[in-house]
Amino acid sequence: MFYRRKIILAMLELFDGKLEKLRLQKLLFLFSKSQTNPEYEFVPYKFGCFSFSAQADLTTMIQKGSLIEEENGLIKKDPAKYLAGLKEADRKALVELKKLYGGFSGTALMRHTYVNFPYFALNSLKAPEILTEEEMAKVKASRPPFSATTLFTIGYEGISLENYINKLIRNDVRVLVDVRKNPLSMKYGFSKSLLKKVCESVGIEYLHIPEVGIDSDQRQELNTQRDYDQLFAIYKKENLVNTAGAQAGILALLENKKRIALTCFEANICQCHRKPLAEAIRKLSGDQYDLKHI
Numbered sequence: 079m080f081y082r083r084k085i086i087l088a089m090l091e092l093f094d095g096k097l098e099k100l101r102l103q104k105l106l107f108l109f110s111k112s113q114t115n116p117e118y119e120f121v122p123y124k125f126g127c128f129s130f131s132a133q134a135d136l137t138t139m140i141q142k143g144s145l146i147e148e149e150n151g152l153i154k155k156d157p158a159k160y161l162a163g164l165k166e167a168d169r170k171a172l173v174e175l176k177k178l179y180g181g182f183s184g185t186a187l188m189r190h191t192y193v194n195f196p197y198f199a200l201n202s203l204k205a206p207e208i209l210t211e212e213e214m215a216k217v218k219a220s221r222p223p224f225s226a227t228t229l230f231t232i233g234y235e236g237i238s239l240e241n242y243i244n245k246l247i248r249n250d251v252r253v254l255v256d257v258r259k260n261p262l263s264m265k266y267g268f269s270k271s272l273l274k275k276v277c278e279s280v281g282i283e284y285l286h287i288p289e290v291g292i293d294s295d296q297r298q299e300l301n302t303q304r305d306y307d308q309l310f311a312i313y314k315k316e317n318l319v320n321t322a323g324a325q326a327g328i329l330a331l332l333e334n335k336k337r338i339a340l341t342c343f344e345a346n347i348c349q350c351h352r353k354p355l356a357e358a359i360r361k362l363s364g365d366q367y368d369l370k371h372i
Contacts, residue, residue: 082117083135085109085168087144088161090154092176098151102136103128104187105175107198112171119240121280122200122247126188130239130276134266196220200247201280224250228368229332229360230339231352237345239267239276245372246282246339253283253338255328257352259291263343283335287328290321291342292351306349313351318358325355329362339372347371 089105090097097105103120107127110116120127136152139145144156161169179187189208192199196213197220199205205217230251234242246254254277261270274284292313300306318325332338344350353371360369 080135082132083139083144084160084164085117085172086132086135086139087154087156087158088164088169089172089175090145090152091159091161092172093180095154096151098184100125100184101182101187102152103132104184104191105179106132107191107195108179108187109171109175112175113168119238119244120198121240121243122198122202123280124201124203126191126202126204127195127198130267192217221248221250224337226368227332227336228370229356230337231347231350231356231369231371232339232341233343233345233347233350233352234263234265234268234341235343235345242267243276243280243282246277247280249339249370249372250337251282251339252335253285253331255331255338255340256284256286256342257288257290257340257355258286258342259288259293261286261288268343285331287324289324290317290328290351290355292317300349303348310351310354314354314358317351318354325359325362329359332359332363332367 086102086106089102089109093105104127106118106129107120110118110120118129118132120129136145140147140152144154146153146155161172164172179190182190185204185208188202188204192202192205192209193213196217199209199217200221206214209217228249230249232242232245254273256270256273261273263269267273267276270286277284292309296309296312300309328338328340340352340356342350342352347353356369360367
C-alpha cells in the first residue's frame with residue numbers, strides 16, 4: 079500500500095475510525111503543512127483546500143474495501159493499525175493534529191484554514207458566509223490582479239495535478255488550451271475528460287485543439303536535443319503551415335480572454351512543440367503580447 083494512503087488510514091484510526099469528508103480534507107491539508115515534502119497537495123476548491131489526488135486515493139480505498147463510504151463520512155474498515163508504522167515525524171504530527179483540531183467542526187476547520195491560508199478560499203462558496211469583510215479582502219488579495227494579455231505555456235511532466243492547477247490559478251490563466259494530438263495520459267489527472275472537469279471546477283475553461291499537435295509516431299527515438307530540433311523543424315514547415323486557421327483561432331481566444339495557456343507533457347520547453355506553436359501565434363499577433371513559459 080502506498081505510504082500516503084497509510085497516512086489517511088492512520089488519521090482515521092486516530093479519529094475513532096470515522097471522519098466527515100470535508101473534515102478529512104481540511105485535516106489532511108493541515109497535516110501536509112507539517113511535511114517538508116507533502117504527500118498531498120491542494121487547490122482552492124468550492125469548499126476551500128481540496129486534493130484531487132487524495133480523493134482519488136479515497137475512492138480506490140473504498141473500492142478495495144479499506145474504507146466504507148457513508149453519505150456524510152468515511153469509516154475505516156481495514157482492521158490494521160497504521161499509526162505505529164508511520165515515520166516518527168508523521169506520527170507525532172498526526173497526534174498533534176488530533177490534539178489541536180480534534181474538536182473542530184467542519185465549519186470551524188473551514189474558517190481556520192481560510193483565515194490562515196487565504197489563497198485556498200479563493201473559490202469557496204462558503205467564505206462570504208463565515209469570514210469578515212477584512213478577512214475576505216485578504217482572500218482576494220492572495221491572487222494579485224493581472225492586466226497584461228499573456229500567452230502562457232505549461233507542461234505537466236514531473237508535477238502533480240494540484241501543483242499544475244495552482245500554477246494556472248496563480249498566473250490568472252482563464253483558458254487552458256490542450257495542444258496534444260492525443261489527450262490521454264498515464265499520469266493521474268491529465269487525460270482530457272478529468273483535466274477538463276478539474277479545470278472547470280476551479281473556474282478555468284478547457285479547450286482541446288488536436289490539429290496543432292504532433293502524431294505519436296513522429297515522437298519516436300528522440301534521444302538528444304538535436305533530435306527534437308529536427309522534429310520541430312519539420313513541425314514548423316508542415317504542421318504550422320497547414321494549421322494557420324487553428325493558430326488564428328487561438329490568437330482570437332487570447333485577445334478575447336487575455337490570459338490563456340497552451341499545454342502539453344514535456345517540462346523542458348525546448349523539447350515540446352508548444353514552444354514553436356506559441357512563437358508562431360505571437361508572431362501572428364505582431365509580437366504585441368507577452369509569452370511566458372510556466
